[in-house]
Protein backbone atom coordinates (compact mmCIF):
# COMPACT_ATOMS: atom_id res chain seq x y z
CA UNK A 39 0.00 0.00 0.00
CA UNK A 40 1.38 3.40 -0.94
CA UNK A 41 1.54 6.01 1.76
CA UNK A 42 -1.00 8.06 -0.16
CA UNK A 43 -3.44 5.15 0.10
CA UNK A 44 -2.72 4.82 3.78
CA UNK A 45 -3.44 8.51 4.28
CA UNK A 46 -6.66 8.15 2.31
CA UNK A 47 -7.66 5.18 4.40
CA UNK A 48 -7.16 6.88 7.76
CA UNK A 49 -7.78 10.59 7.43
CA UNK A 50 -11.52 11.19 7.65
CA UNK A 51 -13.04 11.91 4.20
CA UNK A 52 -14.58 15.19 5.42
CA UNK A 53 -11.11 16.38 6.49
CA UNK A 54 -9.59 15.32 3.17
CA UNK A 55 -12.27 17.33 1.40
CA UNK A 56 -11.28 20.54 3.21
CA UNK A 57 -9.07 23.23 1.79
CA UNK A 58 -6.55 24.42 4.40
CA UNK A 59 -7.39 27.86 5.82
CA UNK A 60 -5.93 30.21 3.25
CA UNK A 61 -4.28 33.44 4.39
CA UNK A 62 -3.22 35.60 1.43
CA UNK A 63 0.29 37.05 1.40
CA UNK A 64 -0.03 40.72 2.27
CA UNK A 65 3.62 41.79 2.25
CA UNK A 66 3.97 45.32 0.88
CA UNK A 67 0.20 45.81 0.71
CA UNK A 68 -2.16 48.10 2.59
CA UNK A 69 -3.87 45.41 4.62
CA UNK A 70 -7.60 45.99 4.94
CA UNK A 71 -8.79 42.39 4.80
CA UNK A 72 -8.63 40.92 8.31
CA UNK A 73 -10.20 43.31 10.83
CA UNK A 74 -6.89 44.10 12.47
CA UNK A 75 -6.42 47.31 14.44
CA UNK A 76 -4.11 49.37 12.17
CA UNK A 77 -2.48 51.25 15.02
CA UNK A 78 0.74 50.28 16.77
CA UNK A 79 1.76 51.55 20.20
CA UNK A 80 3.48 54.87 20.91
CA UNK A 81 7.29 54.51 21.26
CA UNK A 82 7.36 55.10 25.02
CA UNK A 83 4.74 52.43 25.57
CA UNK A 84 6.66 49.98 23.41
CA UNK A 85 9.82 50.55 25.46
CA UNK A 86 7.94 50.08 28.73
CA UNK A 87 6.48 46.84 27.36
CA UNK A 88 9.89 45.46 26.41
CA UNK A 89 11.13 46.24 29.89
CA UNK A 90 8.27 44.18 31.33
CA UNK A 91 9.02 41.26 29.02
CA UNK A 92 12.63 41.20 30.18
CA UNK A 93 11.41 39.94 33.54
CA UNK A 94 9.35 37.05 32.13
CA UNK A 95 10.80 33.62 32.87
CA UNK A 96 10.20 31.55 29.77
CA UNK A 97 11.74 28.48 31.42
CA UNK A 98 8.66 28.27 33.66
CA UNK A 99 5.17 27.14 32.73
CA UNK A 100 2.60 29.94 32.73
CA UNK A 101 0.08 30.50 35.51
CA UNK A 102 -2.40 27.79 34.43
CA UNK A 103 -5.42 29.89 35.42
CA UNK A 104 -3.89 33.20 34.28
CA UNK A 105 -5.32 34.60 37.51
CA UNK A 106 -4.00 38.15 37.39
CA UNK A 107 -4.84 38.59 33.72
CA UNK A 108 -8.32 37.14 34.23
CA UNK A 109 -8.97 39.67 36.99
CA UNK A 110 -7.93 42.55 34.72
CA UNK A 111 -10.09 41.24 31.87
CA UNK A 112 -13.10 40.96 34.21
CA UNK A 113 -12.69 44.62 35.06
CA UNK A 114 -12.03 45.78 31.50
CA UNK A 115 -14.99 43.87 30.05
CA UNK A 116 -17.38 44.40 32.97
CA UNK A 117 -18.03 40.71 33.60
CA UNK A 118 -20.75 40.37 36.29
CA UNK A 119 -19.12 39.17 39.54
CA UNK A 120 -21.18 35.97 39.84
CA UNK A 121 -20.10 34.77 36.40
CA UNK A 122 -17.11 32.55 35.67
CA UNK A 123 -14.45 33.39 33.09
CA UNK A 124 -12.40 31.04 30.91
CA UNK A 125 -9.57 32.09 28.60
CA UNK A 126 -8.67 30.64 25.22
CA UNK A 127 -5.80 30.86 22.75
CA UNK A 128 -7.95 33.20 20.66
CA UNK A 129 -11.71 32.85 20.74
CA UNK A 130 -11.24 30.25 18.02
CA UNK A 131 -9.89 27.92 20.68
CA UNK A 132 -12.91 28.64 22.86
CA UNK A 133 -15.24 27.64 20.02
CA UNK A 134 -13.27 24.41 19.79
CA UNK A 135 -13.50 23.81 23.57
CA UNK A 136 -17.26 24.34 23.47
CA UNK A 137 -17.61 21.84 20.65
CA UNK A 138 -15.34 19.30 22.36
CA UNK A 139 -17.34 19.52 25.58
CA UNK A 140 -20.78 19.31 23.97
CA UNK A 141 -20.14 17.05 20.99
CA UNK A 142 -21.66 13.57 20.67
CA UNK A 143 -23.58 11.25 18.42
CA UNK A 144 -26.13 13.21 16.39
CA UNK A 145 -25.38 16.52 18.10
CA UNK A 146 -25.28 19.73 16.14
CA UNK A 147 -24.10 23.32 16.05
CA UNK A 148 -26.48 25.92 14.67
CA UNK A 149 -25.56 29.37 13.44
CA UNK A 150 -26.62 31.86 10.79
CA UNK A 151 -25.25 32.52 7.31
CA UNK A 152 -23.44 34.40 6.05
CA UNK A 153 -21.54 34.20 9.32
CA UNK A 154 -18.21 33.45 10.92
CA UNK A 155 -16.77 30.42 9.12
CA UNK A 156 -15.07 28.87 12.16
CA UNK A 157 -18.37 27.66 13.67
CA UNK A 158 -18.96 25.39 10.69
CA UNK A 159 -15.30 24.44 10.40
CA UNK A 160 -14.97 23.41 14.05
CA UNK A 161 -18.27 21.49 13.92
CA UNK A 162 -16.79 19.48 11.08
CA UNK A 163 -13.48 18.89 12.87
CA UNK A 164 -15.39 17.65 15.91
CA UNK A 165 -17.69 15.44 13.84
CA UNK A 166 -20.80 17.44 14.73
CA UNK A 167 -23.62 18.34 12.35
CA UNK A 168 -23.75 21.95 11.31
CA UNK A 169 -26.93 23.86 10.48
CA UNK A 170 -26.59 27.31 8.91
CA UNK A 171 -29.83 29.30 8.85
CA UNK A 172 -29.83 32.06 6.19
CA UNK A 173 -30.17 35.65 7.37
CA UNK A 174 -32.82 37.88 5.79
CA UNK A 175 -31.56 39.14 2.45
CA UNK A 176 -32.72 42.74 2.85
CA UNK A 177 -30.78 43.71 5.98
CA UNK A 178 -29.02 40.55 7.27
CA UNK A 179 -31.27 40.44 10.33
CA UNK A 180 -32.23 37.14 11.97
CA UNK A 181 -34.94 35.28 10.07
CA UNK A 182 -36.99 34.33 13.10
CA UNK A 183 -39.54 32.00 11.42
CA UNK A 184 -36.63 30.08 9.85
CA UNK A 185 -34.74 29.99 13.15
CA UNK A 186 -37.79 28.77 15.08
CA UNK A 187 -38.23 25.95 12.60
CA UNK A 188 -34.54 25.00 12.51
CA UNK A 189 -34.10 25.04 16.29
CA UNK A 190 -37.25 22.96 16.84
CA UNK A 191 -36.12 20.47 14.22
CA UNK A 192 -32.40 20.11 15.09
CA UNK A 193 -32.42 20.82 18.82
CA UNK A 194 -28.80 22.04 18.58
CA UNK A 195 -26.34 21.49 21.42
CA UNK A 196 -24.78 24.85 20.59
CA UNK A 197 -26.05 28.02 18.95
CA UNK A 198 -23.55 30.69 17.88
CA UNK A 199 -24.68 34.24 17.17
CA UNK A 200 -21.97 36.78 16.37
CA UNK A 201 -23.24 40.20 17.37
CA UNK A 202 -22.27 42.35 15.51
CA UNK A 203 -22.13 39.73 12.80
CA UNK A 204 -19.10 39.02 10.63
CA UNK A 205 -19.00 39.58 7.62
CA UNK A 206 -22.14 41.75 7.56
CA UNK A 207 -21.33 44.18 10.41
CA UNK A 208 -24.86 44.52 11.79
CA UNK A 209 -25.93 43.68 15.33
CA UNK A 210 -28.99 41.46 15.70
CA UNK A 211 -32.14 42.76 17.38
CA UNK A 212 -31.99 42.21 21.13
CA UNK A 213 -35.52 40.78 21.26
CA UNK A 214 -34.61 38.24 18.56
CA UNK A 215 -31.57 37.02 20.52
CA UNK A 216 -33.72 36.82 23.64
CA UNK A 217 -36.19 34.63 21.76
CA UNK A 218 -33.38 32.35 20.59
CA UNK A 219 -32.28 32.02 24.23
CA UNK A 220 -35.83 30.98 25.15
CA UNK A 221 -36.13 28.48 22.30
CA UNK A 222 -32.70 26.87 22.32
CA UNK A 223 -32.51 23.60 24.26
CA UNK A 224 -28.72 23.84 24.69
CA UNK A 225 -26.10 26.54 25.09
CA UNK A 226 -26.29 29.88 23.25
CA UNK A 227 -23.00 31.68 22.62
CA UNK A 228 -23.22 35.38 21.86
CA UNK A 229 -19.91 36.09 20.12
CA UNK A 230 -19.01 39.71 20.81
CA UNK A 231 -15.70 39.85 18.94
CA UNK A 232 -16.58 43.38 17.78
CA UNK A 233 -17.82 44.68 21.13
CA UNK A 234 -15.26 47.55 21.21
CA UNK A 235 -16.95 49.03 18.12
CA UNK A 236 -20.57 48.30 19.05
CA UNK A 237 -23.20 50.06 21.13
CA UNK A 238 -24.85 46.96 22.58
CA UNK A 239 -23.73 43.91 24.55
CA UNK A 240 -25.23 40.93 26.32
CA UNK A 241 -22.50 40.90 28.99
CA UNK A 242 -24.69 42.59 31.61
CA UNK A 243 -27.48 40.10 30.92
CA UNK A 244 -25.38 37.09 31.94
CA UNK A 245 -27.17 35.19 34.67
CA UNK A 246 -30.63 36.20 33.45
CA UNK A 247 -30.69 33.13 31.20
CA UNK A 248 -29.21 29.80 32.28
CA UNK A 249 -28.06 28.98 28.76
CA UNK A 250 -26.37 32.28 27.84
CA UNK A 251 -22.59 32.67 27.58
CA UNK A 252 -20.74 35.64 26.07
CA UNK A 253 -17.51 35.31 24.11
CA UNK A 254 -15.02 38.14 23.62
CA UNK A 255 -11.56 38.49 22.08
CA UNK A 256 -8.79 41.06 22.31
CA UNK A 257 -7.94 40.46 18.63
CA UNK A 258 -10.07 43.21 17.11
CA UNK A 259 -9.12 45.53 19.96
CA UNK A 260 -5.54 45.66 18.72
CA UNK A 261 -3.95 42.49 20.09
CA UNK A 262 -4.60 39.97 17.32
CA UNK A 263 -1.03 38.69 17.50
CA UNK A 264 -1.38 37.59 21.12
CA UNK A 265 -4.21 35.09 20.50
CA UNK A 266 -6.40 35.69 23.54
CA UNK A 267 -10.14 35.16 23.86
CA UNK A 268 -12.54 35.04 26.76
CA UNK A 269 -15.74 33.21 27.62
CA UNK A 270 -17.96 34.53 30.41
CA UNK A 271 -20.98 32.74 31.80
CA UNK A 272 -22.58 30.71 34.56
CA UNK A 273 -20.01 28.64 36.53
CA UNK A 274 -22.12 25.47 36.03
CA UNK A 275 -21.33 25.59 32.28
CA UNK A 276 -17.81 26.98 32.43
CA UNK A 277 -16.58 24.52 35.05
CA UNK A 278 -17.38 21.73 32.59
CA UNK A 279 -15.92 23.44 29.54
CA UNK A 280 -12.74 24.19 31.47
CA UNK A 281 -12.11 20.43 31.63
CA UNK A 282 -11.29 20.27 27.91
CA UNK A 283 -8.98 23.28 28.03
CA UNK A 284 -5.32 22.57 27.28
CA UNK A 285 -3.29 23.14 30.41
CA UNK A 286 -1.24 26.35 30.09
CA UNK A 287 -3.13 27.44 26.96
CA UNK A 288 -2.28 31.11 27.55
CA UNK A 289 1.49 31.45 27.26
CA UNK A 290 3.65 33.65 29.50
CA UNK A 291 4.31 36.28 26.82
CA UNK A 292 0.60 36.65 26.07
CA UNK A 293 -0.27 36.87 29.76
CA UNK A 294 2.32 39.55 30.47
CA UNK A 295 1.64 41.52 27.30
CA UNK A 296 -2.14 41.49 27.70
CA UNK A 297 -1.77 42.62 31.31
CA UNK A 298 0.48 45.44 30.18
CA UNK A 299 -1.91 46.46 27.39
CA UNK A 300 -4.88 46.52 29.76
CA UNK A 301 -2.92 48.84 32.07
CA UNK A 302 -2.86 51.19 29.07
CA UNK A 303 -6.53 50.87 28.26
CA UNK A 304 -6.64 54.58 27.44
CA UNK A 305 -4.41 54.00 24.39
CA UNK A 306 -6.60 51.15 23.18
CA UNK A 307 -9.75 53.22 23.80
CA UNK A 308 -8.34 56.11 21.79
CA UNK A 309 -7.54 53.79 18.88
CA UNK A 310 -11.01 52.25 19.03
CA UNK A 311 -12.63 55.68 19.02
CA UNK A 312 -10.56 56.70 15.99
CA UNK A 313 -11.66 53.54 14.14
CA UNK A 314 -15.34 54.19 14.95
CA UNK A 315 -15.03 57.73 13.65
CA UNK A 316 -13.22 56.58 10.49
CA UNK A 317 -15.93 53.95 9.96
CA UNK A 318 -18.58 56.67 9.83
CA UNK A 319 -16.49 58.75 7.41
CA UNK A 320 -15.89 55.74 5.18
CA UNK A 321 -19.60 54.84 5.21
CA UNK A 322 -20.61 58.38 4.29
CA UNK A 323 -18.06 58.52 1.49
CA UNK A 324 -19.03 55.13 0.06
CA UNK A 325 -22.67 56.12 0.06
CA UNK A 326 -22.00 58.95 -2.35
CA UNK A 327 -20.38 56.66 -4.92
CA UNK A 328 -22.30 55.38 -7.90
CA UNK A 329 -23.08 51.69 -7.75
CA UNK A 330 -21.64 51.18 -4.25
CA UNK A 331 -23.96 50.15 -1.44
CA UNK A 332 -22.36 50.11 2.02
CA UNK A 333 -24.22 48.33 4.82
CA UNK A 334 -24.45 49.98 8.25
CA UNK A 335 -21.80 48.50 10.55
CA UNK A 336 -21.09 48.36 14.26
CA UNK A 337 -17.81 46.56 13.67
CA UNK A 338 -14.38 47.72 12.43
CA UNK A 339 -15.24 46.90 8.83
CA UNK A 340 -17.87 47.77 6.26
CA UNK A 341 -19.61 45.35 3.92
CA UNK A 342 -20.21 46.88 0.48
CA UNK A 343 -22.15 45.69 -2.49
CA UNK A 344 -20.93 46.77 -5.91
CA UNK A 345 -22.94 46.97 -9.10
CA UNK A 346 -23.62 43.57 -10.64
CA UNK A 347 -20.48 41.73 -11.67
CA UNK A 348 -18.16 44.48 -10.39
CA UNK A 349 -16.85 42.99 -7.13
CA UNK A 350 -14.13 40.86 -8.68
CA UNK A 351 -12.78 43.57 -11.01
CA UNK A 352 -12.79 46.09 -8.13
CA UNK A 353 -11.00 43.61 -5.86
CA UNK A 354 -8.36 43.06 -8.54
CA UNK A 355 -7.95 46.78 -9.27
CA UNK A 356 -7.42 47.45 -5.57
CA UNK A 357 -4.90 44.62 -5.30
CA UNK A 358 -2.99 45.81 -8.35
CA UNK A 359 -2.75 49.19 -6.67
CA UNK A 360 -1.48 47.77 -3.39
CA UNK A 361 -4.66 47.48 -1.32
CA UNK A 362 -5.83 44.10 -0.01
CA UNK A 363 -9.50 43.80 0.98
CA UNK A 364 -11.72 40.73 1.43
CA UNK A 365 -13.60 39.40 -1.56
CA UNK A 366 -16.84 37.84 -0.36
CA UNK A 367 -18.45 37.48 -3.76
CA UNK A 368 -18.85 33.78 -4.43
CA UNK A 369 -18.67 32.73 -0.78
CA UNK A 370 -22.45 32.81 -0.12
CA UNK A 371 -25.52 33.57 -2.26
CA UNK A 372 -26.42 36.56 -0.05
CA UNK A 373 -22.96 38.05 -0.64
CA UNK A 374 -23.11 38.32 -4.43
CA UNK A 375 -21.07 41.34 -5.59
CA UNK A 376 -19.84 41.99 -2.05
CA UNK A 377 -16.48 43.07 -0.65
CA UNK A 378 -15.49 43.77 2.95
CA UNK A 379 -13.30 46.74 3.84
CA UNK A 380 -11.55 46.72 7.21
CA UNK A 381 -11.14 50.24 8.60
CA UNK A 382 -7.47 51.25 8.57
CA UNK A 383 -5.44 54.37 9.32
CA UNK A 384 -6.66 57.63 7.71
CA UNK A 385 -4.12 57.55 4.88
CA UNK A 386 -4.99 53.91 4.16
CA UNK A 387 -8.73 54.64 4.11
CA UNK A 388 -8.11 57.66 1.86
CA UNK A 389 -6.13 55.54 -0.58
CA UNK A 390 -8.86 52.90 -0.65
CA UNK A 391 -11.58 55.48 -1.24
CA UNK A 392 -9.55 57.20 -3.93
CA UNK A 393 -9.19 53.91 -5.80
CA UNK A 394 -12.84 52.92 -5.35
CA UNK A 395 -13.94 56.33 -6.54
CA UNK A 396 -11.76 56.14 -9.65
CA UNK A 397 -13.11 52.65 -10.32
CA UNK A 398 -16.77 53.67 -10.05
CA UNK A 399 -16.14 56.60 -12.40
CA UNK A 400 -14.90 53.83 -14.70
Ligand SMILES: *Cc1c(COP(=O)(O)O)cnc(C)c1O
Pocket residue numbers: 073127128129130131154200203204229231254255256257262265266267
Ligand atom coordinates in the same frame (compact mmCIF):
# COMPACT_ATOMS: atom_id res chain seq x y z
C1 LIG B 1 -12.35 37.48 14.37
C2 LIG B 1 -13.48 36.77 14.98
C3 LIG B 1 -13.27 35.84 16.01
C4 LIG B 1 -11.92 35.22 16.27
O1 LIG B 1 -11.19 35.87 17.14
P1 LIG B 1 -9.81 35.28 17.69
O2 LIG B 1 -9.92 35.63 19.12
O3 LIG B 1 -8.79 36.06 16.94
O4 LIG B 1 -9.73 33.82 17.46
C5 LIG B 1 -14.39 35.24 16.60
N1 LIG B 1 -15.63 35.55 16.19
C6 LIG B 1 -15.87 36.42 15.20
C7 LIG B 1 -17.25 36.70 14.79
C8 LIG B 1 -14.79 37.05 14.55
O5 LIG B 1 -15.03 37.87 13.54
